[in-house]
Amino acid sequence: MLDRYGVGSDTAAALLMAAGDNPERMASEASFAALCGVSPAGRGVSRATMNRATAVLTEWDSRVTESPAEALQRQHREELAEARRKLQESRRKCRRLQDQLDAAAIVITTLLAEQAAMQKQEARRTAAVIPLGRSHAIHE
Template sequence: MTASTRPGLSATAEEALREAMDRLFTGRPLRTDGKLTKQNLWREAGVSRATMNRAAAVLIDWDNHVSQSAASKHNQAQAAEIARLRRQLRDSRHERQRLQDEVDAAATVVAALIAENTALREQLAKRSAMVVPLGRGHAVRE
């Protein structure tokens, strides 16, 4: 559609809106804070809101780009969340391995203590066999 077939919209206004759109999308605003809002679009272009509203093709392009930007931000947020979860998983795996190492060390100590306890019981059993019980006729000292 040419400018002559768009009632009330000059080629200059459409060009100003498209240039403003480009500046806003590339982060180079001249007249606004750079947020991707329609209010910033018409202010950045230096046209009235009514003029912007008559630029249907510009607004369609604006809406398409802004929705793609929102999807891109959503994708970036998902990527950041995935990276955070991967770090958390890696840290959890390291912690699990550290705890498993502690359990293994404790099991080794327990096994050594059981072996030592068994040896001591055997020694005690041998000593008990060497003890001669006193008969009934022996006096017990008090």
């Protein structure tokens, strides 16, 4: 069956499922088409048979519309979209953390500069020599 043009593994599997476990039920291609519900409708065909054919064709279309490869592609597209969303969220988080780090660096630099200025001011204040009077120096 797979040697036929246009018949792939999905099509062959669906046809074999339609044939069932009794291949002797099909004496010709016409009987196989009738079993699948795709034979041309003749004058003696009932409405029930036509409805069954329509149902079989609808089921066939639903199976053929998304092959396993298409389902896998769809799944990969969904996974890729999720990965992209997570990547964007991670980038936003990294930007926030970088902004916080930059702010902390500015605060630390400012505090260090203020500390150095205060230390210089304190050093000048304690380095001043206060002359003592002679009378005060003799008592010591």
